[in-house]
Amino acid sequence: MKKTVLVFGLLIIALLILFQLSKFSVLSGDLKIETIIAIIALVFFFIGVFIHKKSILNKPVAIHTIDKHKIEELEITTREYEVLKHISEGLSNKEIGEKLFVSESTIKTHVSNLLIKLNAKRRTEAVNIAKQLQII
Amino acid sequence: MKKTVLVFGLLIIALLILFQLSKFSVLSGDLKIETIIAIIALVFFFIGVFIHKKSILNKPVAIHTIDKHKIEELEITTREYEVLKHISEGLSNKEIGEKLFVSESTIKTHVSNLLIKLNAKRRTEAVNIAKQLQII
DNA sequence: AAAAAGCTCATACTAAAGTACCAAATGCCT
DNA sequence: AGGCATTTGGTACTTTAGTATGAGCTTTTT
Numbered sequence: 001m002k003k004t005v006l007v008f009g010l011l012i013i014a015l016l017i018l019f020q021l022s023k024f025s026v027l028s029g030d031l032k033i034e035t036i037i038a039i040i041a042l043v044f045f046f047i048g049v050f051i052h053k054k055s056i057l058n059k060p061v062a063i064h065t066i067d068k069h070k071i072e073e074l075e076i077t078t079r080e081y082e083v084l085k086h087i088s089e090g091l092s093n094k095e096i097g098e099k100l101f102v103s104e105s106t107i108k109t110h111v112s113n114l115l116i117k118l119n120a121k122r123r124t125e126a127v128n129i130a131k132q133l134q135i136i
Numbered sequence: 137m138k139k140t141v142l143v144f145g146l147l148i149i150a151l152l153i154l155f156q157l158s159k160f161s162v163l164s165g166d167l168k169i170e171t172i173i174a175i176i177a178l179v180f181f182f183i184g185v186f187i188h189k190k191s192i193l194n195k196p197v198a199i200h201t202i203d204k205h206k207i208e209e210l211e212i213t214t215r216e217y218e219v220l221k222h223i224s225e226g227l228s229n230k231e232i233g234e235k236l237f238v239s240e241s242t243i244k245t246h247v248s249n250l251l252i253k254l255n256a257k258r259r260t261e262a263v264n265i266a267k268q269l270q271i272i
Numbered sequence: 273a274a275a276a277a278g279c280t281c282a283t284a285c286t287a288a289a290g291t292a293c294c295a296a297a298t299g300c301c302t
Numbered sequence: 303a304g305g306c307a308t309t310t311g312g313t314a315c316t317t318t319a320g321t322a323t324g325a326g327c328t329t330t331t332t
Contacts, residue, residue: 040173041180048184056192079309090261093289105311112290122318123289124260125226213278228318240318241281248320258288259319276331281324288319297310302303 067134074117076135083110088127088136203270210253212271219246224263224272 071081086096093107100107111123120126130136207217222232229243236243247259256262266272
């Protein structure tokens with residue numbers, strides 16, 4: 001954060017200098033107006049790129065968009081989806097049951113249905129497939 | 137791709153117009169040179185941001201850097217790491233054994249060691265922890 | 273050379289996970 | 303009201319997963 005402030009400060013100073021320089025140059029006729037504008041344009045273009053790059057790096061970048069349409073397509077119910085998410089968190093059937101206040105039997109039923117709908121043999125495979133389908 | 141070319145073309149045309157306008161304005165004294173420069177700067181700043189955004193979207197964006205240092209820190213061996221990756225792919229112990237040409241017993245040993253080193257109770261939890269630690 | 277680390281594998285367990293059925297309660301739709 | 307999907311949960315069973323322990327073998331380290 002300190003770094004960002006520093007960078008911005010330096011940029012502003014540099015720009016002020018550029019402004020003054022350009023003004024002076026035009027008045028004295030040393031440089032054409034096109035040249036000045038080209039330089040300014042280039043500098044700000046790269047500043048734009050730089051700033052955006054920084055802002056990207058600070059964000060976690062959620063390219064992780066869940067495909068709700070796919071969930072419906074697979075006919076995964078609300079409850080099953082909840083179970084699926086808890087499986088991906090590494091919980092056991094018993095633990096999931098406790099979290100959702102239902103018996104382990106119920107979770108087993110949900111898991112079995114999930115495996116069929118996701119065409120998986122195991123819960124680990126189900127998680128893998130679900131991630132590839134971008135539904136979790 | 138066609139879209140990109142179109143956008144670029146329009147941008148170049150817009151800039152040429154800006155150039156001519158600025159030249160004329162300065163000569164006719166309608167606008168101050170600072171104003172022109174400010175406008176140019178702003179426009180190119182956003183162009184920079186826009187272009188960078190586009191270039192990011194086209195890339196797969198591999199923010200997925202595996203922390204090799206962490207793997208060593210946890211004292212996870214080469215073989216154990218191979219097993220870990222296969223677990224995350226959703227394979228069973230038997231299947232992993234077949235892939236690595238060793239017995240299921242061996243895989244079980246590796247898995248048990250992995251669970252201890254990753255402080256996990258189950259393979260699903262191990263995968264989850266490994267992903268959080270960015271080692272897979 | 274001896275010790276340590278890594279990989280291998282086996283046996284004998286216990287504990288989860290998963291399958292196959294069946295069945296009941298609830299809520300929703302038309 | 304009757305049908306349908308969802309959720310719940312039970313029993314009984316098979317299959318994986320995971321633990322504990324011991325042991326042989328190879329490579330690296332001391």
